[in-house]
Amino acid sequence: MQDNQQPVLETQTIDGIVTLTKNNPQDNYGMSLATLKAMGEALDTVKDSPAIRAVVIDAGGRGFHAGAVAVTELRPRLEDLNREDFQRLVKMGHKLGNQIAALPIPVIGVARGGALGGGLELLLRSDFLYCLDGARFSFPEVTLGFVAAWGGTQLAARLMPFRRAQEMLLLGESINGIQAAEFGLVTASFATAEVLDARLRDVLARLRHCSPASVRWTKECLEAAWEGSLDLGLDREMEAETETMDSGDFLKGLGALGNGQVYDYSAGKAVAKKSR
Numbered sequence: 475m476q477d478n479q480q481p482v483l484e485t486q487t488i489d490g491i492v493t494l495t496k497n498n499p500q501d502n503y504g505m506s507l508a509t510l511k512a513m514g515e516a517l518d519t520v521k522d523s524p525a526i527r528a529v530v531i532d533a534g535g536r537g538f539h540a541g542a543v544a545v546t547e548l549r550p551r552l553e554d555l556n557r558e559d560f561q562r563l564v565k566m567g568h569k570l571g572n573q574i575a576a577l578p579i580p581v582i583g584v585a586r587g588g589a590l591g592g593g594l595e596l597l598l599r600s601d602f603l604y605c606l607d608g609a610r611f612s613f614p615e616v617t618l619g620f621v622a623a624w625g626g627t628q629l630a631a632r633l634m635p636f637r638r639a640q641e642m643l644l645l646g647e648s649i650n651g652i653q654a655a656e657f658g659l660v661t662a663s664f665a666t667a668e669v670l671d672a673r674l675r676d677v678l679a680r681l682r683h684c685s686p687a688s689v690r691w692t693k694e695c696l697e698a699a700w701e702g703s704l705d706l707g708l709d710r711e712m713e714a715e716t717e718t719m720d721s722g723d724f725l726k727g728l729g730a731l732g733n734g735q736v737y738d739y740s741a742g743k744a745v746a747k748k749s750r
Contacts, residue, residue: 480497481497481512482496482497482498482501482506482508482509482512483495483496483497483498483509483512483513483516484497484534485516487526489740490525490526490527490528490740491526491527491528491529491530491678492516492520492526492528492529492530493529493530493532494513494516494529494530494531494532495532495533495534496509496532496533496534496539497534499534499535501540501543502538502540502543503533503534503535503538503539503540503593504539504540504541504542504543504591504592504593505540505541505542505543505544505567505592505593505596506543506544506547507544507547507548507566510544510566510567510570513531513570514569514570514573517529517570517573517574517577518573520577520579521573521576521577521578524686526579527579527580527681527682527686527739527740528579528580528581528582528678528681529577529579529580529581529582530581530582530583530584530674531574531581531582531583531584531596531597531600532584532586533584533585533586533587533593535587536586536587537584537585537586537587537606538585538586538587538588538589538609538610539585539588539589539590539593539594539596539597540589540590540591540593541590541591541592541593541594541614542563542567542591542592542593542624544563544566544592545563545620548562548563564623564624567592567595567596567623567624567625568624568625570596571595571596571599571624571625572599574596574599574600575599575697578686578689578690578693579686579689579690580601580602580681580689580693581599581600581601581602582600582601582602582603582604582674582677582678583597583598583600583602583603583604584603584604584605584670584674585597585603585604585605585609585611585660586605586606586609586667586670587605587606587609587610588605588609588610588611588648588650588651589609589611590610590611590612590613590614590648591612591613591614591615591620591622591626592624594611594612594613594626595613595622595624595625595626595629596624596625598625598626598629598630598633598659599625599629601693602661602677603659603660603661604660604661604662604663604664604670604673604674605651605654605655605660605662605663605664605670606651606663606664606665606666606667606670607650607651607652607663607664607665608650608651609650609651609654609663610648610649610650610651611648611649611650611651611654611659611660612642612646612647612648612649613626613630613642613643613646614646614648615643615646616643616644616645616646617646618646622643626643627643630642630643630659631643632700633657633658633659634657634658634659635657635658638657651663651664681740682738682739682740682741683736683737683738683739684739685718685721685723685724685726685727685737685739686723686739687717687718687721687723688718688723690718691713691714691715691717691718692714694710694713694714695707695710695711695714697710698710698711723739726739726744729744730744730745734747735747
């Protein structure tokens with residue numbers, strides 16, 4: 475049983491970055507009912523805060539995100555689970571996945587050791603997903619009598635080459651971090667934790683120079699690209715550009731550019747460009 479004094483999710487906010495770290499080793503850092511609830515509440519807290527510019531989702535231990543252990547918590551006995559329970563389980567995963575995807579700020583998933591099942595499915599809703607080369611990723615549901623129904627079938631089929639997604643989902647076999655990056659399941663894979671952490675710092679620093687309004691509406695446009703037609707996407711672009719420019723952020727960005735600087739939207743001022 476989880477110690478009431480020990481939260482299943484550690485929340486840390488530093489310089490506008492909220493890091494959510496799964497802290498439930500008894501569940502192998504998987505998605506228990508308590509973890510689902512804690513993460514949903516944490517995301518609700520940050521979604522409308524102008525002070526937050528990114529969310530990082532990580533896991534303790536070796537950085538491996540296990541699956542939906544919540545299925546074992548719905549009833550005292552697995553034999554007593556019914557159709558309503560099955561649907562409730564799916565809805566819980568879909569709800570949290572939608573919360574992650576709907577955030578107007580970037581969400582960065584970190585899977586140093588990899589992820590499987592429901593843990594992987596929720597990480598796929600992140601805008602960026604980083605791992606180590608030796609990480610392992612899988613959808614083992616077919617070997618356990620389930621379906622990857624927290625978005626796994628739909629997201630993998632969109633992110634990966636379809637034949638790769640078929641093989642991964644229909645066989646339940648795992649792939650490593652290098653393959654996951656090659657197939658498009660993750661954003662990038664790194665040889666060492668030090669290189670991964672350096673990339674994470676670079677991304678978070680880069681976000682300081684990205685207009686919050688532009689980021690929010692660019693995410694809306696990217697979502698439209700997933701949803702369907704080119705016409706839908708172009709209509710969303712019209713709305714996005716109108717709303718973004720109306721925020722006035724372009725005046726700050728162009729003003730800084732004209733002076734040979736870049737605008738730091740977190741600090742609210744123009745700063746000198748850093749040489750790369």
